[in-house]
Each structure stands twice: as C-alpha cells, then as structure tokens.
Amino acid sequence: MAVIEVQGLVKHYGEVEAVCGVDLSIDAGEVFALLGPNGAGKSTIVEILEGHRAKTSGSVSVLGYDPAKAGRSYRERIGIVLQETAVEEQLTVKEAIDVYGSMYPKRRKTGELIELVGLGEKTDSRIKALSGGQRRRLELALGIVGDPELVFLDEPTTGFDPSARRQAWSIVENLTSLGKTVLLTAHYMDEAQYLADRVAVIAKGQIVAEGTPDTLGGRETASTLITFQMSGHSIEGLPSNEATLSENGRVTVRSMDPTGDLHRITGWAIERGVELAGLSVTRPSLEDIYLELIGEGTDA
C-alpha cells in the first residue's frame, strides 16, 4: 500500500505557481528523493505533506491522513527534519532530545540516538555552541526521536562536510533497514543516487523525470557519448547523424549503438588518414542528465 499518494497537487502563492500538477506514489519502506534546484517547488511539496502548508488543489493522502487536517495521531507517526535547524539554543543536546522525545508515545533512547548521530561528545553542550554540521545532526536526531514510520528529510546534508555527509547517509540507510519510509529532498544528484530507491526530478513545479537512479532520464541514460578532437577537417561524411561539432573542434556523437558507431567512426577516420585526438567513450553521468533535465545543461 502506498504510504504517500498525491494526485494533481497544485500550490499557488498569490500569482506564483509553486507546484503545478504533481503526482506521486510512494510505497512503505521506500526511499524517495525529490531532486531539483532551489525554487523548483520541492520544499513546498514536502511542507504540504508534513501539514505545514495548505494545498491549493489536488488530493493528498499520507498514511491515510489528509495532512492539512491531521492532528496529533498523524504527527506521532511522522518525523520531520527541517531545512533549517530550529531548536532552543539555551538547551543542551541531551535536553533538546529529551524534551522533544517526551512528546511521542514511542521514542528512541536519548543516549543511543546521540551516539547514532555522532554527537556523543556534545551530549551536555549547549546547542548555541554547536557547529553548523553538528546542528544538522541534532536536527536529524530530533526528526527521528519519535521512532517514526515516515521521515521527511528536507535537504538533510546541506552544509555538511564530506565525512558528516557520509555519516548522515549511513543514518538514512539505518532508517531504511528498519523498514521506514523516507521522503527526502536534495540538491545533489549523488545524494539521491546513493540513498534513494526512486527519484523524481522537479523543475518549475513539475516532475520532469521519475524513476530509479539507473533508469532516470530514459534514453539519455542509455546513450553513450563518443567524443574526439578534430582540427582542420570537416565532419562531412561522418557516418553518424547524431554528431555535433563545437567551436573548438570537439566532436560529440550521441550513440545508442556504441560498438557499431565506434567501428564506423574509426573506419571513417582511418580511410581519410585523420587522427581522432582525445577519443573517449563515456556514458553521461547522472549529474549531466540531471542538469539537462532541469534545463541547465549545456548541449553535450
């Protein structure tokens, strides 16, 4: 059964259409990533699902609740990791986890949770004295202190250094191994690729691609890029209709049949006595696909 079911979700802020017709279906135990640039509408979607924001139209069901009307029993089952760390700075790490944990019927043990997020040495430090990365880890702890079935992670690793990022990732993996459903938003493809079972790429309030990280972008992922440098020659007669020549003489061939295309291209070059400088055969990275999908890619 789907834990999150969204159909035709629309959100207007005055004249601005932040979300225009989004459908989502996320199953129990799945890690689902909403990926997109700032202002794409992903935080708005998450905030509607969390119950922080009212939708303009569409239907939304999370754990069987309408988040806009859901109260205490809904919030006992979800955990929210906000984009910004917002905790009373005068409290210590332990106190904050205790007081927020006390609100839930089920709860994780404070000591274990502090260890899990790697704040063991900071247990009795005031939150005021924590670094940015340590605050984010506390935020993560507060999001899961009630042992939720569904966790919303809004840009969980923004501002993390690489090692803290790995640590946060392992916490998310730990959640999924316990069968929790996770909906996360991310700026970075690698994060979504590493953590998510499925990814939806959002641009200008719409889903432009959806799938597992491996199949995302469909045809683009399947295609291989053959590139080489040409100087003083035209690409006239190159046996590929998918070739482009950039101003600096770089030729890019987008190929669905790399073995055959490479054979034909090298044959063409040997026939003419042309050297294919810097010949390379690559698959586009997910980052390339992502940038292309959100319309910020350069024509490869």
Add this chain to the structure above:
Amino acid sequence: MPDRPSTFFLLWSQTKYQNKIFFRNPMAAFFTLFFPLMIFVVFSLVFGNQEIGYLGVTTAQYYAPSMAVFAAVSATYTNLAVTTAYQRDRGILKRVRGTPLPPAVYLGGKIISAIMIAAMAVLIMMTIGVVFYGVQVYASTLASAAVTFIVGVASFAALGLLIAAVVSSGESATAVTNATLLPLSFFSGVFIVPSDDAPAWLDAVANFFPLKHFVEPFVAAFSPLTVGAGWDWGSLGYMVLWGVIAVVLAIRFFKWEAPVGRGGKSRRRKKDATVT
C-alpha cells in the same frame, strides 16, 4: 495510543524547559528580575523612605508592590511576546507544530512558566522590601493580593501572546511591548505616585488600559489605610475582560511560521545563496 504521554506530564515538562530557557537567557532574566528591583532601590534612595504625604504610606510601602507589578508584567506580557516572536523567527514554533505536542499544551507551558517567573519576581521584590525597607504585609489583604496577582498575570500573559500573534518579528515584538508598557507605567501609577494634578485625559487613558487596574488594587493590598479584605471586583473584572478578548484575538491571529521574507525565511535565502 496506550503509551501516549499524559497532558499533565507534557504540560509540566514544557513548563520546566521554558523555565530553563528563561534562566539561561541572561538579558531576559536581568530585565525581568533585577531591573525592577534596581528601580525600587533607586527610588527609595532618591525619595528617601519617608511617608508620601496624602497616601499615608512610606515610599517603599508604595514602590515595593508597584514595582512588583511591573516585574510581573515584564515576566508575562513583555517576555512572552518577545520570546514567542523570536522563536517563531527562528523556526522553533514551526518545529513544535510538526510534533504531536498539542499546540495548547505548548502555549500553556509558556504561560505557566511566565506566571511562575512573575511570582518569583514578586516574592523577591516583596521580601527585599520587608527585610530591608520595613514594608508591612497585612494578613487581612493577602488573599486579595494573591488573586489580583493571578488575574493580572493571566491577563497580561494573554496580551503578550496577542502581541506575539500580530507582530511580524521578534524585533517588532520588543518595540511594541516597550512602547506600550513604559508609557503606561508612567500613567498608571507604577513609576509615579498618582496625583490629583494629572489632566483628565491622562486619567482616561490610564483607566482604559488594564495596567492601572492591576497596580492600584495590588498596591492597595499593602496599604494600612485599606479597609476590609481589599477586594476590588471592578478592577478584577476589567482585567478578566481584557484577558478574554486577548485570548480570542490571539487564537484568531496566531501564526506558527514567520511571514515569508521575514525572520527565518530571509535567513534561509541567504543560506541558499551560499550553497548554490
């Protein structure tokens, strides 16, 4: 949910943490607990602890209860408005709204904590008055003093939350509470013993707002000239009226998130800018 924490437990744990937060915030603790005490000590020094002519009480006998009321109002009205608005700017109210804690319990914890701090401020003030300045406390009027205190701080706590509900940021909460409490304290007999020379319009202003209706009966409860138990039902009823209106409006206008473009949101933009 069988293991759901009880409302009483939640209310108590919120109250405890709000108290902790208050006492770890030196500025708030200073302005609420020590500032009124300082004014009291300075007034007693400047005016000398003699009898104020027509009132028939000493300077300390007047200013100890009047500054106690000032401290109590600072602890409830000013502190609740300012801390709640700042917590909203910082996104703390939004976080709380995303937890199972019932909103009424969260705000209830804040109110109880503010009232406890107010009670502490009043006790400190009166104790110092009694011990060092010979202030008299009368058993016959203690009950009316206590009830006046409770009704007063409850009303001013409601007013504090109303201010928090209608302002857009912590800065404006500070501005609004200071701009209202300080002038009203002058008109309402907190800082200046009321005299007959005051213009009529000033009296009308003071009578309209609730501060005078808190100070007057509370000071009267410590005056040897007060006859009987010192009940002032008119003032109590008037404070209740203000309190009820404040609660209704506060519920109507309360926001759990800072308006877009202010407070937390503007910080978020800055943060995003550095990330991209």
